[in-house]
Amino acid sequence: MSDLKCHNAKHAYYRAIRALCNWAEKEGIITDNPIKHIDVSKVKSQILPSLTENEVNYLIEHADSVRDRAIISLFADSGMRLSELTSVKTSDIDWENQTIIIWGKGGKQRKAPFTERTSGLMRECISHNGKGDSLWHLNMWGIIAVLRRLEKRTGLPCNPHTFRRTFASNLHRRGVDVEHIMRLGGWENLDMVLRYTRSVKFEESLRLYRGLERSE
Numbered sequence: 001m002s003d004l005k006c007h008n009a010k011h012a013y014y015r016a017i018r019a020l021c022n023w024a025e026k027e028g029i030i031t032d033n034p035i036k037h038i039d040v041s042k043v044k045s046q047i048l049p050s051l052t053e054n055e056v057n058y059l060i061e062h063a064d065s066v067r068d069r070a071i072i073s074l075f076a077d078s079g080m081r082l083s084e085l086t087s088v089k090t091s092d093i094d095w096e097n098q099t100i101i102i103w104g105k106g107g108k109q110r111k112a113p114f115t116e117r118t119s120g121l122m123r124e125c126i127s128h129n130g131k132g133d134s135l136w137h138l139n140m141w142g143i144i145a146v147l148r149r150l151e152k153r154t155g156l157p158c159n160p161h162t163f164r165r166t167f168a169s170n171l172h173r174r175g176v177d178v179e180h181i182m183r184l185g186g187w188e189n190l191d192m193v194l195r196y197t198r199s200v201k202f203e204e205s206l207r208l209y210r211g212l213e214r215s216e
Contacts, residue, residue, distance in 0.1 A: 050165040070121035078112040079167030079185040082160040086140045089133045104186045168196040
């Protein structure tokens with residue numbers, strides 16, 4: 001653990017080793033749990049990148065196909081995790097209410113929203129997609145390949161975690177309360193929402209600061 005140079009990822013390694021050691025202790029394979037003698041690695045609280053609405057539009061404009069544009073638009077609209085977006089089926093889509101039924105983290109079913117733009121792109125995607133209930137005809141690695149090509153082409157961060165932060169940040173910029181963002185994005189508590197919207201809160205504080213400066 002001490003030799004790892006992967007910063008915050010060290011904590012993920014720690015959790016994995018802890019789960020293994022705790023299981024081994026529970027099963028009676030070991031009697032002295034070594035993880036209890038190791039300090040938890042500290043996680044740095046960084047301001048994580050998110051995209052503006054203009055940057056999302058730029059990514060959509062430079063995508064290769066209608067399918068890829070629909071993927072980017074749905075990521076930004078819904079804040080879906082990669083596994084959630086990959087598993088979307090056409091039968092899960094409620095076109096009238098513009099929501100999609102998905103299986104979220106921990107095997108919990110929820111609804112995710114999308115906009116009129118995404119609705120049009122998905123309908124066009126389905127019309128070109130051929131038969132079957134699959135919306136994308138791609139697995140997770142196929143969608144990752146789409147995102148990586150677009151990131152290389154545009155120079156903008158283009159991955160599921162960035163889109164999840166983008167979803168939260170852009171809703172907060174529009175004045176949506178963090179509790180509503182939590183429910184819309186399928187978070188269990190406010191911790192991650194508050195972390196994702198830190199940069200937006202700083203922008204608000206900075207605008208207030210500049211306003212006070214000009215009034216003096």
